[in-house]
Amino acid sequence: MKKLNDLLARIPEMQARAKQRAEREPLPGKPLPKNVVQLPLWPEPVRAVPNGFLRSALFGAIRKGRRRFVKGEQLAALDGIEIHYTGERLDQGDLDVYESVLHAVRLQELGSQCRVTSYALLKLMGKTDTGKNRATLLTRIERLRANAIRMKQGRYSFIGGLVDEAYKDEETQEWVIVLNPKLRALYGADQFTQIEWTVRHELDGKPLAQWLHGFYASHAKPFPMKVETLLRLCGSESELRRYRQTLGDALDAVAEASAAHGEGFSYEIRGDLVHVEKRASGPQRRHLAKKASKPRKPRA
Template sequence: MTKPLRGAEGIKARAAGVAGRVEPVPAPKPVPVFLPVWSESVRGVPNGFLRSALFGAIAKGRRRYMDSELVASVDGVEIRYTGQRLDQGDLDTYESVLHTVRLQAMGELCRFKAYGLLKLMGKTDTGKNRETLYKRLVRLRANAIEIKQGRHTYVGGLIDGAFKDEETQEWLVMLNPRLQALFAPDQFTQVQWSVRQALDGHQLAQWLHGFYASHAKPFPLKIETLHKLCGSEAGLMSDFAKKLRKALDAVAEASSANGEGFSYDIRGDLVHVEKQAQGAQRRHLIKKATKPRIPRD
């Protein structure tokens, strides 16, 4: 049995051993990821959320549970969802969370009080509204989505984590940094918040406003297609058509009152919408119109 070296010989041996070790290289610190910064008058939303039934136009009452179910969406977007069905009120809450988080790095805990988020949403600070806010934040956390939008696929929750201090009413919410891929310049829309607020409580009108806001130049769609895309629970297409016309009237009125151009016409079973493009959409159309055409052979 070899005896351990002591004294000067032991010190030399230990020093030689330490010198021969390969020290691990520390991993580089992750680069902070941020959402785009938009103005106070708008809310940034991924196009896939606006062009699908993920946040549907559904009636009040018991919500159906979905288990990795394919959600109706436009071509180019594919969504599977697990959790309780989400409505436009949930989207209002999520838009407000995104609006708050955009000012700091994603993956970090974002602090806000129930009062502040309710105020941002245009809601009064009452016990009922705080309870509703709590339920919506839980619903936004207790889900899983698989969304393919553009070149990216995101698999995860809409909210990564949420914590609440019952004494101070302070919330701590965290978003997955990977969500940032859904906010590429041509993959998200800045929705005019004043118009959306004017339509508060009108599920179908809010959905229509968001859907058409995500299109710089809307193309005609069948009533049946809109019925499917918005996730309507109306059983008869004739009933949905009546609700659709009223909702489009509401969008046109709210848009006009808030400086947005929006008009529609229903010809047969086709819905034609014309709108005045705003901000980035207007720049996109101007750039597209002035882009030199390459002659075909």
């Protein structure tokens, strides 16, 4: 009887562990045939984003209000990434929507019509289905459609819009969204990052903290960065003095949200340099191990 009671007492714990394992597994379903262009099949709890989007000012940490319209402007980005952008400036809220669109599209062929309701997209973003949120979603999808980028990341370049087509079926109330198949080139090996969605969602309303979380998530082993460099890369239009004051608060928010969801993140600002330490994700640990195993070339 005691064994039975002990087993019954452990059922909630066993169910919780099973749920955690299930959430970490990729969604059911097999990749499409090899001749079909498809995004990688990442697990449900994460959102996969090309590193060029996370290591640049494309989706900036910009203040609310009227957006600047730019034409062919080269955006700040880390070495090895080059982005020229035409359109209204994009922010972290736009990235939330785009991540949700990518998440919905990943199970089907790129270039085909993805039908998804406003309710489903808002649910993916952790938003309630209200008239205000639907109106904001419409505005952001329009902004994602009405742009053009020329981007070089690694060996490949991409020229096109972030969204090829977007329209709404008024009968079914579904969005019909089409993405350019050439986007697949930005998802090569070691060219994209799986962002922990629970951490990003907890930072909702804190654009600089969201940008910093994505930026550092894209690095397996972050290197010290100048405060001025981070200001330029995040696309903020704030003055350097004011930015220094908000940077610490934003990094604190990232550290707290990361700790709350089991991610390791700590930082220290020494003079003009920001030092960050984090626990690498599974794929990043494999990348570091692979990099360490490569024989080093002798110095000349």
